[in-house]
Structure formats: structure tokens, C-alpha cells
Amino acid sequence: MPEGDTIHYAAARIRTALAGRVPEEILTPHPRHRLKGWPRALAGRAVRSVDAHGKHLFVRFEGALTLHSHLRMSGAWDVHERGERWRRAHSRAWIVLRAQGWEVVEFDGPLLELIPDARTRTDPRLAGLGQDIIGARFDERLFLERLRRDDPARPIGDALLEQRTVAGIGNYWKSEACFAAAVDPWTPTAQVQDERALALVRFAREQMALSAREGFSRRPRAVYRRAGQPCPRCGEPILQRGQWENNRVTFWCARCQR
Ligand SMILES: [Zn+2]
16 A cells, blocks of 8 residues: 555656656546646646655646645556556556656556646645655654644554644554554553654654665565464464544554553
8 A cells, every 4th residue: 555655765766757857748548537638738848846745746847737646545656668568557547757768657546636836835635734754854843742632532553644643654654663663553642652652653754764765675564464473573463453433454463562
């Protein structure tokens, strides 16, 4: 599932292919009417920059236009060398940007929009985001402030998913961070001391930055989708259950996470 590290990894690859270049060709194979005007709107415009914040990705064009995406569970960005086989069907591509032998493709949406730059600052979905977990700077005090503003009864595992508190953590990283810091993901946030809450984001920040730089193979995997298998620390079977309002799945060891 795409989380902040996946998005930053994609942004770096897209930047290599497109930054400073005017795409030679822009296609929108998916039969969605809304996409049809984009090739014309973007024709002749250079890509100024490509960046990510949490799970959001931005391809910024000359003329104050930005392509904004959020992949949720189903979308993907891929960068291919021209002629290379795609991993998904052509008709599932929402946009294809070709430049200098590269093909940058976004598949399966589900949120892909072309918006004026100003909206990337004022849209409440974006303006309300917390700090990027792998941004260049991370203010731990600000993170704690936002965490303490959330419902104190919310279990800490689920509170890490709140993108207004910190942006970029999803099911995978909240499970692994709670395991690494030996924190029970079911502890109400009010009962988690600052130092322990910080241990969670410090682990996520360090490991996600590594995965964003070097790719998925660098992700540690102690508990995520390992329900029933022995805990790598104590041997007890790993558990799985949905948490809080959205029933987002959590994996944990009941013996060594307290
Ligand atoms: Zn254990």
C-alpha cells in the first residue's frame, strides 16, 4: 500500500525524468471525460518541480498549474524507459507524460487533478496536513501538540494515521513503528508519554527516509501481514485486528508491546 516513503520514492524518479523539461507528448488513455482537456492545457509547459508531502504528490508546471495526486489503496506512479513493458493495462493509465526517452505514468487514479498552484496552498485537504514525516525538518514539539489535540481515547496506533497530526504514515508503518518501539497500539493516546510517542515517529522517520531513498526492499517487516506467525522478538503469535472508527487493520505482539 502506498505510504509516504512510496510517494517520495516515486517523486524522486519522476523528478529525474521530467524536471526542467517540456514533455514531448501527454496522453490520457483512461476514458474519463474530465482528463480530456489536460494535454492541451499542459502543452508546451515545462515541469518546474516534483515534490511530495505525506501521501500527496505534486508535479508543478510552468504557468502556475499543478498535477496533484493521492493514490489511496489502488493508484500507482511508474517511470519507464520508452518501450519498456508496463505493469498495468494501457487503458488504466490516467496520464502519460513522455520526455527524453522516459514515460511517466499514473495508473488507476483515484485522485488525480489539475489545479492552479494557489489551490495547493488553500485547499483544506492540503492546508490542514501535518508535517511530512520524512520532510527535511521535523518539529517534534509541533507533532506532540497536534497529537494532544486529537481524541485522547483514540488508540495510539490509529492516532498515527491522522494526517493532520503527521502526514505520510499508513497501516504498514504504524504497525512496524509500534512494534519497533514496543508500544501497544491499543493504548489510549492520553496514556502514551511524550518520549514514547516520539520514539514512534523517530523510528518511522528514519526508516521511511531510507525506504524513500533506496526503495521498498529496505522496509523492515516484523509484524505487518504476519498474523499467526511468531513474533521475531518473543515467539508469541502476532495478532491482527481493525482499530477505531475506520477499522484500519493493525498487527502487533500482545506479549512484548505494552
Ligand atoms: Zn513479541
